[in-house]
Amino acid sequence: MFGTLLPVWIIRMVKSQKNVPDDRSTEAQILDAARRVFVRRGVAAARTQEIADEAGVNKALLHYYYRSKENLADAVFLEAARHLFPPMVATFVSGLPLREKLLRAIQLQTDAATANPFLPGFVMCELRTDAARLTRLLHAVLPVETAQQQLVAALQADLDAEAAAGRLRPTQAETFLVAFLSLAVFPFAGSHMLNTLLGLDAAALDRLAAWRRAELADTLLRAFAP
Amino acid sequence: MFGTLLPVWIIRMVKSQKNVPDDRSTEAQILDAARRVFVRRGVAAARTQEIADEAGVNKALLHYYYRSKENLADAVFLEAARHLFPPMVATFVSGLPLREKLLRAIQLQTDAATANPFLPGFVMCELRTDAARLTRLLHAVLPVETAQQQLVAALQADLDAEAAAGRLRPTQAETFLVAFLSLAVFPFAGSHMLNTLLGLDAAALDRLAAWRRAELADTLLRAFAP
């Protein structure tokens, strides 16, 4: 259907508007290799040669499929983000009780960070100095403004209801949300820091992750109790 | 006292063993410029030419004083870390009541992160994939193992005492410490993420910082209350 001499990024632009399934051979191998190397080295320190070696192809093929290391990093991010952000937003705007929302959100975040350690580090580090790029990537995954408004509005309604019932203090949704994200994301994003700074090894970090799955929702609710 | 033809990094090695005050002219200007450029671009994306321009000196002088970009980044880190980590450890091993310790620690962390946005990002991002370097740098600032043990032991004693008095649930020091660091550090380290993801502007982040200074200690204690 597509001429074999067309650069792949042009084919991809057409396919992305037509739901044509991608060819999952060399292109996917490069993406998998890139994810592994990015996780191992960080994007900045990753060498395209190492990615090519790990994928078993030539360095020039990376350019053929993705045109630049930056695009390759974006593709890795998007693949992971599509599996995390939409379900996360859907959870918070669902009709579930607040405690159930928190439990599901923690489950989503924990599973995503375990399956894909790339995501938190990439967002916090590589995109730190390029807000425009982060904005562009997020808009490829979510209707950001709409999702923000709906999520914050739904959470504020939950918090107001809990406050009216005397189960929580009056609380701003932003405050609660930042506390939630801090407790859920930081231990993954900063695992190296915790390892060196506090001497927490992989086993200790696993225990903490288990604690979060079991206790974080109730701990957070207790933190904002009257 | 030192020959003016000796490379500065050798002079520095001698001075660091003798408490000789550094010359605070060109060398300090380079350090200040490097800090600004590193904060603006991230270390990996920072160009040594931009640092030299910003310091008003030639690129060769960077090599004369610091030998490499990595050494320059280390120097920026050490300057900031010396002002944060030792007082932080001292606070936790002091004889103050737990609530006072938390209030002081939050004050220290907030002041440090405000005065020096370089630190959390540098540790979480640039040192993420180089544990050996982080370890080496920390040992230049603190007796890491000793400090870790004393801090965790002191905190565990506090938590046990509070639990015995019925004011807290039985709590592991590691769990409490990670929760504290998450809530105190993440909003700074991930400010760009919060900005784009949740639409929090600088004013909103300032309000959250004010909230943490005023409320975080009690919120954290409430989170681990019976």
Added chain:
DNA sequence: GTCTATACGGCGATAGAC
């Protein structure tokens, strides 16, 4: 101490052959 000038090597990007 500070500068100009220059060289080397690594790496990302790219052209062109097949």
Added chain:
DNA sequence: GTCTATCGCCGTATAGAC
């Protein structure tokens, strides 16, 4: 689609004038 060869940028390093 895949490869070889090459270009250009940048960090590092050094020589040498003042």
